[in-house]
Amino acid sequence: MRTVVALTGALALSLATGCAKGAAGSDARTVTYWLWDANQLPAYQACAEGFEKANPGLRVNITQMGWEDYWTKLTASFIAGTQPDVFTDHVQKFGQFADLEVLEPLDDLGIDDKAYQPGLAANWIGQDGHRYGAPKDWDTVALFYNEKLAKAAGLTPAQLDGLSWNPKDGGSFEKAIARLTVDVNGRRGDEPGFDRERVKVYGLATAGGGDGDGQTQWSPFTGSAGWDYTDKKRWGTEYRYDDKTFQSVVSWYFGLAKKGYLAPLADYSAGANPANAQIAAGKAAVAFDGAWMISTYHGFKGLDVGAARTPTGPTGKRATMMNGLADSVTKNARNKQGAKKWVRYLASDACQKTVGGYGIVFPATPAGTRAAVAAYAKKGVDVSAFTRPVADRRESTTFTYPITDYAADVYALMRPAMQDIYGNGAPVGDLDETTRQINRILDQ
Secondary structure: OOOHHOOOOOOOHHHHHOOOOOOOOOOHHHHHEEEEEEHHHHHHHHHHHHHHHHOOEEEEEEEOOOOOHHHHHHHHHHHHHOOOOEEEOHHHHHHHHHOOOOOOOOOOOOHHHHOOOOOOOOHHHHOOEEEEEEEEEEEEEEEEEEEHHHHOOOOOOHHHHEOOOOOOOOHHHHHHHHHHHOOOOOOOOOOOOOOOOOOEEEEEEEOOOOOOOOOOOHHHHHHOOOOEEOOOOOOOOOEEEHHHHHHHHHHHHHHHHHOOOEEEEEOOOOEEEOHHHHHHOOOOEEEEEHHHHHHHHHHOOOOOOEOOOOOOOOOOOOOOOOOOOEEEEEEEOOOOOHHHHHHHHHHHHHHHHHOOOOOOOOOHHHHHHHHHHHHHHOOOOOOOOHHHHHOOOOOOOEOOOOOOOHHHHHHHHHHHHHHHHHHHHHHHHHHHHHHHHHHHHOOO
């Protein structure tokens, strides 16, 4: 079993610069809570007020920081002993934290799987059978599109919502992406004389290579082709990036960039030029993105945005990753009793309906989700492209992030491998060796 000490080398610089300061002020009357999404901060401050009224004498101290800083500082805080009492957890990070034994079991909270959207609660059960996260929210992926550019290309909302694809010729999805692509001379991707080397508007924005999960890149396609990341739904022991179905999908998907329809990898920057910025700037017509970005896309001034469901694949179904965050209590929480009370409140309808009312995310309980849908509707935003795949499983498949040990190692190997295929044209067959390396690590 690895220990937290194993992380000290990677985090030496972080600790030297004193980046972990979150637990200051934690005592028997205060619960410290960390989250990364600034958009959700007001909603959880409102929850904290409700919690404090229901629990006189307890106070919640919330700290918010950006995504990248969040995980670096959180991991460093476990080493330095300055960890928060409670933090927003991501299922992709869960395996590592569970293995490091820095999470407190939450079996005594009485979490009922049936009280939440299907599948969310089960993702937070460790290999030891204990629960380490209380369901918080959920998201799916859909296709955001610039309504003006879609109309100019002659594509209706119904057509965009009814696309299908296959890895041989791309189906109606590739035809639509080609139609939406325009070169500097005004020729579209499906017209004679189209110059793929001088593109003005790409049909599909880039969100990077997708690393090992491809959430907002290739996962809607691999999922609807019938492929899954590992040999088991949860806590798999072997990854399947060497599978021929996966490789055929990846080859086709990144091949869209060679045709000039998908923006090149060089155009992507998570900080400076993410997919939503490409849409806002008119550099791309459509982008796969998550439900957590709904308010961002609809917040761009002068831009009318629609959303369509992911395309139907060879399995005859659509597919989308359904991710769900949770709240976890740290094993060495200074106020463990108060921390568990706070997590139980966060997972309750009382808090989840409050969060839903802000129209930022879909809370994990059905009542919270209904509150969010109503809040979006009040803003004039149709979110059915995100909710329908969850409501009707007959035509859509949902799947989760791969939940395994050594997630950081998988990321470290898959990130450069996928970028090499996307950016440098490396053969997808190279993933055979990458997969062998990953599975040797999991076999330790």
